[in-house]
Structure formats: C-alpha cells, structure tokens
Amino acid sequence: MPRVASRKRRAWKRAAMTDVVTLVTGTRKGIGRFLAEHYVAQGHIVYGCSRQASDLVADNYTHFCLDVADERAVRRMMSHLRRATGRLDHLVNNAGVAAMNHAMLTPLSTVRSILDTNVTGTFLVCREAAKLMKAESYGRIVNFISVAAPLHVEGEAIYAASKSAVQTLTQILARELAGFGITVNAVGPTPTMTDLIRSVPQDRIDRLLASQAIARLGNFDDIVNVVDFFLKRESGFVTAQSLYLGGVC
Numbered sequence: 001m002p003r004v005a006s007r008k009r010r011a012w013k014r015a016a017m018t019d020v021v022t023l024v025t026g027t028r029k030g031i032g033r034f035l036a037e038h039y040v041a042q043g044h045i046v047y048g049c050s051r052q053a054s055d056l057v058a059d060n061y062t063h064f065c066l067d068v069a070d071e072r073a074v075r076r077m078m079s080h081l082r083r084a085t086g087r088l089d090h091l092v093n094n095a096g097v098a099a100m101n102h103a104m105l106t107p108l109s110t111v112r113s114i115l116d117t118n119v120t121g122t123f124l125v126c127r128e129a130a131k132l133m134k135a136e137s138y139g140r141i142v143n144f145i146s147v148a149a150p151l152h153v154e155g156e157a158i159y160a161a162s163k164s165a166v167q168t169l170t171q172i173l174a175r176e177l178a179g180f181g182i183t184v185n186a187v188g189p190t191p192t193m194t195d196l197i198r199s200v201p202q203d204r205i206d207r208l209l210a211s212q213a214i215a216r217l218g219n220f221d222d223i224v225n226v227v228d229f230f231l232k233r234e235s236g237f238v239t240a241q242s243l244y245l246g247g248v249c
C-alpha cells in the first residue's frame with residue numbers, strides 16, 4: 001500500500017496546473033532512485049514503486065510497493081494517482097532486471113522473470129499511464145533499453161531481447177499515442193555501476209566499454225540528462241526515438 005499521509009493526499013487532491021506529476025518505476029535503488037531524488041529536488045509531485053520498500057522520504061514523494069508485472073497492482077497505483085492528483089505528466093519506466101548467463105545455462109524461470117519485468121511491466125505501466133495522460137491530452141513517457149541489444153552482448157540473450165522488445169514497444173506506442181499529445185521515447189544506458197551489473201566480471205565490462213565510441217562507464221547524470229530532454233514540454237516533436245549513450249548505435 002502507498003505510504004502517503006491522508007492530510008498530504010487531500011492537499012494534493014487535483015494537482016494545480018503548475019504542478020508537475022512524475023511517476024518513476026524501480027525507485028528503491030540504482031538509476032531509478034537517483035531519478036526520483038532528482039525530480040523530488042525539482043519540486044515535482046513524484047510517485048515511485050518497487051517490489052521492496054523504499055527509504056526515500058520527502059513531502060512530495062509517494063512510494064508504492066508493487067511488481068510492475070502485476071496488472072491489478074499497477075491499476076491500483078494508477079487509480080490512486082488519478083484520485084490524488086487528477087493527472088500524470090511524466091512516466092519514466094526504469095524498473096528492470098538482468099541476468100548474465102550462457103543461453104544453454106539459462107533456466108526458464110530466469111527467462112520468465114526478465115520478460116515479465118522488462119517487457120510486460122513496461123507495457124502495463126505505459127498502458128495505464130496513457131489512459132491518465134490522455135485526459136489532459138499531454139504526456140511524456142521514457143522507457144529504458146540497453147546497449148546490450150545493439151552490441152549483441154554474449155551472455156545477455158534474454159536481457160537484450162527484452163530490451164529490443166521495449167524498443168519496438170516504444171516505436172509503436174509513439175504512433176498510437178501521438179494523437180493524444182503523448183510522446184514515447186527510450187534511453188539506452190551503457191554499463192553504469194549499480195547492483196544490476198555488480199556481478200558481471202570486470203573483463204566483460206572492459207570489453208563492452210571498448211566497443212563504445214566513448215570508452216567509459218556511464219554515470220547517473222549522463223542518463224538524467226537524456227531523460228530530462230525527453231520530458232521537456234519543448235520536446236513535443238520528438239517521439240519514437242531510442243538514444244543510446246556512449247556513442248553506441
């Protein structure tokens with residue numbers, strides 16, 4: 001259930017036109033946590049979610065404990081948001097999981113868990129968010145893809161395939177939602193030091209970095225810069241795009 005005081009909820013009922021309402025998925029840690037803190041600091045009304053509880057506390061932050069692949073839970077979160085703010089300006093679909101393994105050693109449970117979170121979860125949150133955005137004829141959606149797909153990283157067949165699916169989803173949703181004033185784009189980070197890649201051997205990371213035009217690890221600011229660009233009101237003519245960092249294409 002959401003951690004939100006009822007007084008606060010009343011105060012936010014129907015966000016003022018000047019308020020910016022931003023939903024970021026996967027905000028307990030890593031890139032999502034940084035994004036949530038960034039938009040909280042900018043004064044947005046920020047909603048976040050993850051399967052485990054978050055210790056991020058701020059007056060303008062509300063956390064939901066849910067799995068993005070759980071349709072009922074996603075619907076509940078969105079109807080809470082609808083009641084609390086009456087609208088949603090931004091969705092950043094950051095929640096994601098990865099596993100590195102040779103295809104022949106990858107169990108079905110891993111395949112299902114990656115596809116559930118990365119593809120089904122991204123789709124469900126996009127679908128429900130778009131219904132809320134449509135009411136205001138305005139919205140910005142940013143999905144997360146990865147350089148693992150264009151670089152065909154060995155050991156990441158299912159992860160990379162899930163991100164290719166998200167890229168296609170982004171391109172098609174961009175067309176389907178354009179008429180409602182909603183843009184849909186994707187950002188593709190390079191390796192960035194979070195728990196997601198902590199177990200990847202250093203020689204693998206070095207090889208990956210060497211295949212980028214700019215051979216260094218990514219950092220949170222590199223990613224936020226791209227997300228900020230896609231979320232700008234002025235970016236209304238930018239949709240269906242996938243922007244890979246580090247010169248990967």
Ligand SMILES: NC(=O)c1ccc[n+]([C@@H]2O[C@H](COP(=O)([O-])OP(=O)(O)OC[C@H]3O[C@@H](n4cnc5c(N)ncnc54)[C@H](OP(=O)(O)O)[C@@H]3O)[C@@H](O)[C@H]2O)c1
Binds near residue numbers: 026029066068093144
């Ligand atoms: N780090 C990199 O090198 C890198 C590179 C390219 C792309 N990316 C992409 O960037 C995004 C963020 O990755 P990260 O590096 O920040 O990973 P991370 O540190 O492992 O964080 C993942 C976040 O997503 C949440 N999450 C995972 N599965 C979820 C689910 N089913 N429902 C709700 N929340 C879920 C996690 O919280 P809970 O565990 O509590 O659910 C956590 O807050 C992912 O989409 C990833 O594919 C990362």
